[in-house]
Amino acid sequence: MAEKYQLKSKEVWDGNTAASHALRQAQVDVVAAYPITPSTPIVQNYASFLANGYVDGEFVMVESEHSAMSACVGAAAAGGRVATATSSQGYALMVEVLYQASGMRLPIVMTVVNRALASPLNIHGDHGDLYLGRDAGWIHLIANNPQEAYDMTLCAFRIAEDERVRLPVTTNQDGFLVSHTAQVVEPLDDDTAYKFIGDYKPLNPMLDIKNPQTYGAQTEEEWHFEFKATQHKALMESPAVIDEVFAAFEKLTGRKYNRVESYKLDDAEIALVVMGSAYETSMVAVDKAREEGIKVGLIMPRSFRPFPYNEIAEKLKNIKAIAALDRSCPMGAMGALYNEVAGALAANGESAIMTNYIYGLGGRDTTIEHILEVIKETNENAKAGKRVTDLQGFINLRGPKLSFN
Amino acid sequence: MKNISNLKEFACTPDRFQGGHRLCPGCAHGMIVREVVNATEDDLVISTATGCLEVCSAIYPYTSWDVSWLHIGFENAAAGISGAEAMYKALSRKNRLYNEDRNVKFVAFGGDGGTYDIGFQSLSGATERGHDFLYVCLDNEGYMNTGGQRSSSTPIGAHTTTSPRGRVSYGEKNRKKDLTMIMAAHGCPYVATAVPGSKHWKDLAAKAAKAISTAGPTFINALSPCTTEWKFKPEDTVEIADLAVETCMFPLYEIEDGHKLTITYRPKQKLPVEEYLSRQGRFSHLFKPENSWVLEEIQKEVDRYWEYLLRREEAGV
Ligand SMILES: Cc1ncc(C[n+]2csc(CCOP(=O)(O)OP(=O)(O)O)c2C)c(N)n1
Numbered sequence: 179m180a181e182k183y184q185l186k187s188k189e190v191w192d193g194n195t196a197a198s199h200a201l202r203q204a205q206v207d208v209v210a211a212y213p214i215t216p217s218t219p220i221v222q223n224y225a226s227f228l229a230n231g232y233v234d235g236e237f238v239m240v241e242s243e244h245s246a247m248s249a250c251v252g253a254a255a256a257g258g259r260v261a262t263a264t265s266s267q268g269y270a271l272m273v274e275v276l277y278q279a280s281g282m283r284l285p286i287v288m289t290v291v292n293r294a295l296a297s298p299l300n301i302h303g304d305h306g307d308l309y310l311g312r313d314a315g316w317i318h319l320i321a322n323n324p325q326e327a328y329d330m331t332l333c334a335f336r337i338a339e340d341e342r343v344r345l346p347v348t349t350n351q352d353g354f355l356v357s358h359t360a361q362v363v364e365p366l367d368d369d370t371a372y373k374f375i376g377d378y379k380p381l382n383p384m385l386d387i388k389n390p391q392t393y394g395a396q397t398e399e400e401w402h403f404e405f406k407a408t409q410h411k412a413l414m415e416s417p418a419v420i421d422e423v424f425a426a427f428e429k430l431t432g433r434k435y436n437r438v439e440s441y442k443l444d445d446a447e448i449a450l451v452v453m454g455s456a457y458e459t460s461m462v463a464v465d466k467a468r469e470e471g472i473k474v475g476l477i478m479p480r481s482f483r484p485f486p487y488n489e490i491a492e493k494l495k496n497i498k499a500i501a502a503l504d505r506s507c508p509m510g511a512m513g514a515l516y517n518e519v520a521g522a523l524a525a526n527g528e529s530a531i532m533t534n535y536i537y538g539l540g541g542r543d544t545t546i547e548h549i550l551e552v553i554k555e556t557n558e559n560a561k562a563g564k565r566v567t568d569l570q571g572f573i574n575l576r577g578p579k580l581s582f583n
Numbered sequence: 584m585k586n587i588s589n590l591k592e593f594a595c596t597p598d599r600f601q602g603g604h605r606l607c608p609g610c611a612h613g614m615i616v617r618e619v620v621n622a623t624e625d626d627l628v629i630s631t632a633t634g635c636l637e638v639c640s641a642i643y644p645y646t647s648w649d650v651s652w653l654h655i656g657f658e659n660a661a662a663g664i665s666g667a668e669a670m671y672k673a674l675s676r677k678n679r680l681y682n683e684d685r686n687v688k689f690v691a692f693g694g695d696g697g698t699y700d701i702g703f704q705s706l707s708g709a710t711e712r713g714h715d716f717l718y719v720c721l722d723n724e725g726y727m728n729t730g731g732q733r734s735s736s737t738p739i740g741a742h743t744t745t746s747p748r749g750r751v752s753y754g755e756k757n758r759k760k761d762l763t764m765i766m767a768a769h770g771c772p773y774v775a776t777a778v779p780g781s782k783h784w785k786d787l788a789a790k791a792a793k794a795i796s797t798a799g800p801t802f803i804n805a806l807s808p809c810t811t812e813w814k815f816k817p818e819d820t821v822e823i824a825d826l827a828v829e830t831c832m833f834p835l836y837e838i839e840d841g842h843k844l845t846i847t848y849r850p851k852q853k854l855p856v857e858e859y860l861s862r863q864g865r866f867s868h869l870f871k872p873e874n875s876w877v878l879e880e881i882q883k884e885v886d887r888y889w890e891y892l893l894r895r896e897e898a899g900v
């Protein structure tokens with residue numbers, strides 16, 4: 179039996195510490211991982227928990243992230259709770275196996291500390307890795323601060339392992355801004371946290387050798403499509419379970435999470451869509467803009483996948499102008515948030531004047547002032563009743579203006 | 584280890600790898616796999632790399648595997664089995680095993696492409712970490728599932744679709760990577776070479792049983808003659824495998840604890856390499872006069888290597 183860890187009701191934790199304690203409390207059976215900045219401390223903390231008897235599962239220190247996710251797949255198919263952590267290049271190296279994990283419907287939890295993708299090499303935060311895994315068949319949950327990194331990781335296990343879901347889940351936190359920034363976190367005690375997640379519920383475990391299982395069979399034209407469509411449907415239907423888990427979590431902790439978070443949207447005329455730590459920066463900017471009489475609100479998909487189309491459209495239906503802020507360079511298109519939100523509105527017969535902003539690449543600062551500027555530009559569009567600003571702009575980019583129209 | 588005294592008895596053992604798979608008639612992969620999985624009474628969990636064996640043995644909604652089986656990708660059979668083995672250890676420690684009374688062993692199969700090349704890192708890592716598993720390389724000296732391209736296991740002079748013979752080419756230019764020795768250099772408790780067939784089937788079965796019952800990472804490199812890409816008649820598979828051994832193109836030996844080498848079969852009289860090469864279409868161009876030097880080189884290298892094995896065994900270091 180693993181030792182209990184005595185936690186105070188309030189701890190000062192950065193996002194990495196918060197995520198590590200959530201993994202510890204889940205009493206994961208196998209963690210297979212490889213270090214990479216800025217998620218390295220998660221792996222190190224886990225090793226130290228093991229060295230001190232606070233976890234009693236297996237910790238497989240593999241030779242690459244490709245093998246980390248492959249070992250996670252083998253372990254999960256064998257039949258037990260599995261988790262890992264990564265960032266950026268490590269995430270990129272895993273991509274092939276991310277698809278294999280979700281295709282086999284394995285409930286692996288991965289705490290991702292979001293970081294830019296090379297080249298040029300950069301160790302700082304942006305959502306390049308998250309966007310790379312967008313279509314990989316995982317549920318992607320967003321955490322904006324250390325408390326949320328902890329809370330989302332606990333919820334992730336319960337969502338992933340629910341028999342109605344059985345899909346892998348990532349929890350995402352911004353590199354350094356969340357992972358390395360200490361804040362007050364209110365953890366659950368070990369027993370309460372474990373009870374919230376529950377015991378691992380086996381489904382077709384390979385190690386039940388009296389009932390041999392085949393994982394990863396070949397399907398060609400006759401079956402591949404049916405498998406993928408069924409998998410997609412499981413993702414599209416997972417919101418029912420995500421909502422249930424968030425409700426149970428609220429009952430336990432008083433902390434309420436929603437698949438779509440919003441701020442001051444009720445009377446808003448314009449809105450910003452933004453994910454990650456910049457959401458909190460934007461909250462302050464919204465308050466300031468409102469002092470100047472601009473009726474602005476905020477919205478964020480907490481579950482980036484499955485994307486909450488109808489809920490977002492519902493919340494944005496009276497908004498005149500929207501700015502979607504993407505923390506990843508879309509390379510030849512509008513950003514993903516822009517496209518998803520535009521699609522969500524169109525699907526519901528709504529429309530708004532929409533602009534796209536790319537921000538924060540490679541850890542570039544995005545301040546309250548920058549967001550205020552975006553709010554003002556968006557307000558101009560609303561007032562003019564048409565788009566008068568750039569279709570796609572860059573926030574806090576030096577050198578010549580590279581915006582697109 | 585199962586106590587099977589003759590081939591007839593072996594043919595009648597309950598099978599963990601069922602027929603009806605789609606491997607080519609005469610394919611050696613099926614023979615090797617069948618011998619390995621039936622070499623032990625222990626329960627098995629198996630992982631298989633992408634390749635001929637995988638695509639031919641588990642085509643949904645069918646499977647030839649009567650044991651738990653996992654296929655992830657081309658390069659990660661070893662990482663995958665290491666995860667399954669880690670889960671077994673974790674669940675044992677936590678008293679949560681699904682069948683308390685059963686002893687589970689872990690085996691991975693990969694082609695030479697999935698082992699010598701793209702999966703080498705994963706294999707090296709899983710081996711270095713000391714997981715308790717047997718890795719069997721089904722060495723048919725090329726990427727056969729994708730139409731016979733070269734791998735780092737392809738021997739000098741072989742025609743493949745990416746090292747083709749031609750007006751100015753004698754086929755593959757690089758020597759076959761010595762993977763068995765590389766695995767021994769990891770310090771594995773047990774490493775061996777083997778071939779399928781009627782003459783050496785007991786040798787393979789004994790090696791598989793020994794490898795599976797040895798704690799820690801073990802490795803068997805099994806030569807797997809490929810009727811389709813090596814270009815010989817399907818009924819000649821076993822004979823080709825035997826010739827590989829008799830010519831010392833593929834000597835049978837084992838290495839314990841990373842160093843103690845034992846030759847497990849000594850040809851009474853080493854046959855010239857031509858006896859083996861001339862039976863396969865992939866080497867036919869070597870018998871043109873302008874390529875006779877390649878044959879000489881191959882013979883020289885085979886002699887040198889055999890001598891090396893003999894001396895190493897004798898030295899006992
Ligand atoms: C990452 C990746 N690269 C390439 C392939 C294509 N591919 C599938 S099997 C194979 C060759 C398999 O060769 P080998 O491992 O020697 O097995 P064999 O089919 O010869 O038994 C290749 C190139 C793949 N599936 N995945």
Ligand code: SF4
Nearest residue numbers: 607610635809810811
């Ligand atoms: S191509 Fe060769 S290795 Fe593949 S199934 Fe046919 S004989 Fe076997």
Ligand SMILES: [Mg+2]
Nearest residue numbers: 694695725727
């Ligand atoms: Mg091959």
